Amino acid sequence: MTTDRPAQPSYSIWQLIRYMLALGTWGFGGPVALVGYMYRDLVERRCWISEGEYKEGMALAQLMPGPLAAQLAIYLGYVHHHVLGATMVGIAFVLPSFLMVVAIGAVYTAYGGIAWMQAVFYGVGAAVIGIIAMSAYKLTTKNIGKDKLLWAIFLASAAVTVITKSEIVWVFLGAGVLVWLVRAPPRRNSGSSVNSVAAPIVAFFAIDALDWHKLGEIGAFFAYAGSFVFGSGLAIVPFLYGGVVQEHHWLTDRQFVDAVAVAMITPGPVVITTGFIGFLVSGFWGAVVAAAGTFIPCYLFTILPARYFKKHGKRPGIVAFVDGVTAAAIGAISGAAIVIGQRSISDLPTAALALITVGVLWRFKKVPEPVVVVVAALAGLVLYPLTAHT
Structure with a gap:
């Protein structure tokens, strides 16, 4: 039973936009933290959104493919202000972190070969593995518990991810259908489907020396990724690795881990790492196309x-x-931690950093992940010159 909405909301669309701009600017901690902030601020403190409306948004965000926090934000914009609210709120939530990763991408492209930049990502890349591992653990305990069927799906999905080093869409859909048939078999045929529409990116400026074919490939790939990745922002990591590194060879293993690290050290949705990847592949417009390709499907699916x-x-x-x-999404995240860890953890110092990260997050549950990443970056600056890297 849903809560009836008041005839007039107690807030304006601009108040919600300002809130989402602020959350996108300072909202560290990944999808679980971001949806928690929205509940605390919009349901409990401001009372702009009812408990029932929030739960509806969470359920829809979990059901539809795409990044959880971004979809919840879009739905909350839709609740009282419909399509205009959903559109403006979605842009406000994503824009700050997009601008941040573009700026970091510009510095990374210009100075990535300099020793201090390599040293920073040497430490951060190892810490990211620990963060992903802890995220997978938290999601597992919260969503799977002692359910044997979900554990079987979790393990199968993790194994497939490790073996294939990629995310397979049919594992996710098959897992959903399996649990549906076991627990609530249909009595009659019903349902509907939503087709993903990838909107083109329109250039507003005169642009020279762009590889339009590559931009098209980037847009198509990230639209596909945004259309078929379920779960938290971390769920897209194994999917991106398979396409960006193995299939298209746009990035090296090292660059991909760095891209995930950038997503960890910036606020807002973790999936904004697609903007950083797009920048490395094809500059600013590559970032725009990659981010749009990722978020437009999730916007439509909401x-x-x-x-x-x-x-x-x-x-x-x-x-x-x-x-x-x-369950399948969490299994893929766990498998991704193993796949990426094989490339990020290259020696004893990086292995130690990853284990220390897990230990700190386990022991001190309120330590913000960005603090851990900053400490790992400082450790990288110290350790990298001592490990005989050239």
């Missing part, structure tokens, strides 16, 4: 089914499907 999800989102079959998809 606003198109929103009005219908309120009526059908609590059905047992849909809840079961969400559980299966979530």
Whole structure:
């Protein structure tokens, strides 16, 4: 049963936009922290959004492919201000972190070969593995618990990710269908589908010396990634690795780990790492196309089914499907930690940094992840010259 909405919201669209701009600027901690901030600020403190509306948004964000926090923000914009609210809020939430990763990308491109830059990412890359491992653990304990069926899906998804070194869409969909059939088998045929639409990126400026073919490839790949990746922002990591490093060879293993590290040290949605990757591949417009390709599908997957999800989102079959998809997504994140760790952890110092990161996050649960990353960067500056890297 959903909570009735008041005829007039107690806040303006501009108040919500300002809030999302602020959250996108200082909101560290990844998707779990970001959705927690939204609940605390918008439901408990400001009372702009009701408990029922927030839960509806969370359920839809978990069901649909795309980054969890961004989709929840878009839905909350839709609640009282419909498509305009969803659009403006989505842009406000993503824009600050996008500008940050573009700036970091420019510095990285210009100075990436300098020893201090390599040293920083030497430490940060190892810490990121620890952060991903702890994120996977938290998601596992929260969402899977002691459920044997979900554990089987988790382990199978993790194994597939490790063996194939990529994320396979059908594992996610198959997991959702399996749990649906086991727990809430359908009694009649019903349902609907939402087609992903990849909107083109329009150039507003005169642009010279651009590889339009590569921009098209970037847009197509990231639109595909944004359309078929479920779970938190970290769920996109194994999917991106398979396409960016192994299939297209746009980045090296080292550059990819650095890209994930950049997402960890910037506020806002973790999936903004796609903007950094796009910048490394094809400059500013590569970043624009990659970010747009990632977020436009998740935007459409939120606003198109929103009005219908309120009526059908609590059905047992849909809840079961969400559980299966979530278990598979967490398994992929765990597998990604192993795959990426094989490349980031190259010696004893990096192994020690990864283990220390896990230990600190385990022991001191309130330590912000950006603090851990900054300390790891300082450790890299000290350790990198001592490890005989050239």
